[in-house]
Amino acid sequence: MVKKELRLTVNGQPYELYVKPKTLLVEVLRNDLGLTGTKRSCESSSCGVCTVILNGMAVKSCSILALQVDGGEVVTVEGLAHGDALHPLQRAFLDYGAYQCGFCTAGMLTSAKAFLDENPNPTEGDMREAIDGNICRCTGYNSILRAMTAVVNGEYREEK
Amino acid sequence: MINDFEYFAPKTLKEALTLLDQYREECKIIAGGQSLLIMMRQGLIKPNYLIDIHGISELNYIKTDFKKGLRVGALTTHRAIEKSPAIKKSFSVLAEMENRLASIQTRNWGSIGGNLCHGDPAGDPAPLLIALNATLTIAGIHGERNMLVEDFFLDYFETVLEHGELLSEIQVPTIPPNTGVAYTKFNVIESDMATVGVAVSITLTSKGGHCEDLRIALANSAPKPMRAKKAEELLRGKKITDDLLKEAGEVASTEADPISDIHASTEYRQELLKVLVRRVGKEALSIAKKP
Secondary structure, three states, X not given: OOOEEXXXXXXXXXXXXXXXXXXXXXXXXXXXXXXXOOOOOOOOOOOOOOEEEEOOEEEEHHHOEHHHHOOOEEEOHHHXXXXXXXXXXXHHHXXXXXXXXOOOHHHHHHHHHHHHHHOOOOOHHHHHHHOOXXXXXXXXXXXXXXXXXXXXXXXXXXXX | OOOOOEEEOOOOHHHHHHHHHHHHHXXXXXXXXXXXXXHHHOOOXXXXXXXXXXXXXXXXXXXXXXXXXXXXXXXXXXXXXXXXXXXXXXXXXXXXXXXXXXXXXXXXXXXXXXXXXXXXXXXXXXXXXXXXXXXXEEXXXXXXXXXXXXXXXXXXXXXXXXXXXXXXXXXXXXXXXXXXXXXEEEOXXXXXXXXXXXXXXXXXOOOOOOEEEEEEEEEOOOOOOEEOHHHHHXXXXXXXXXXXXXXXXXXXXXXXXXXXXXXXOXXXXXXXXXXXXXXXXXXXXXXXXXX
């Protein structure tokens, strides 16, 4: 099958590549760009580990064709930190132990970031809803919510 | 594995219709692809050509008019509907339904038109739109046709759409005075699909508070979104009481023909319908009674 041109910006870096039409966004990120922070798991839009931020919105990269994102801006978990300075959410996740096996963490972080960018002063109910598309099989939801709450409460500032 | 296919991304409705007319049964339309890609991955759908309409901005809009009601372009995302101030104001039940549809990620990319065209009887929008007496427009290369949302579905994952056609718009008439509309679904995980869902619209007479008109529509209770017409008849013209609503729930549950699957048995779904028809009916009634 003829490959098609795909232009997209990932974590601020522009890319131009050629992909088969059936290629999923997650496959481009992991296989072509080597950004393996984004995980694959259920492949049926259920678990949320493949969540990335596309044009400011959290989406599931296993359920979007890469070509549908042509011209778009993607932020993956690798794009949250500035160099060595971790994003406030990442630092809060570390301090609050908001992960166990870590497999859901990239998706939790990207969902949380997209959500807090849109709604910096959420209620706890809002925050629960923000991550209800992300499954944590270690069931560490409470510590994730505590970490998000700490960021909302201003305990973690952006380090530039 | 997803099969190989040729991909087109038309930017206008006209371009899309031309492609659809050219490739007909060999092609499949992708909007957000939140349902389609799952089926393609399972090998259930293997198109030779995929027409990606996601980028057709002329089919992505929300227009409200006090008299004519609401018009939503088929490619409007669930999230846009959920967050639209105009919809929250005049059709809040629609925004609330969208808020409980799937996860934020899916709502950000999936469209209301894609959801309807997928034809899954467990979908949330269809029963509510049926209760709201909504209509839709289907576009083809030779023109448009309009119909009730209720008449759009034929069977499991089957709609009236012919090869060469696409759903372009959904219209929701202004909710009449003395009317209450409510929708809820039962599901175990908040972002999951409906085990069953129930939408009820009740219009009361301005004097006497009798039931002048009503619609009861069910999700995941039959091979397609269905109206519980016998239950409706039981209530029509009457002064609705708790006992009548309970009876309506029992009637609706016998009208329905739900499947048994991994989520619930037929019997369980029928029990849920009894409870939900009564509960949602009560909610619609209380909204209708509000001055």
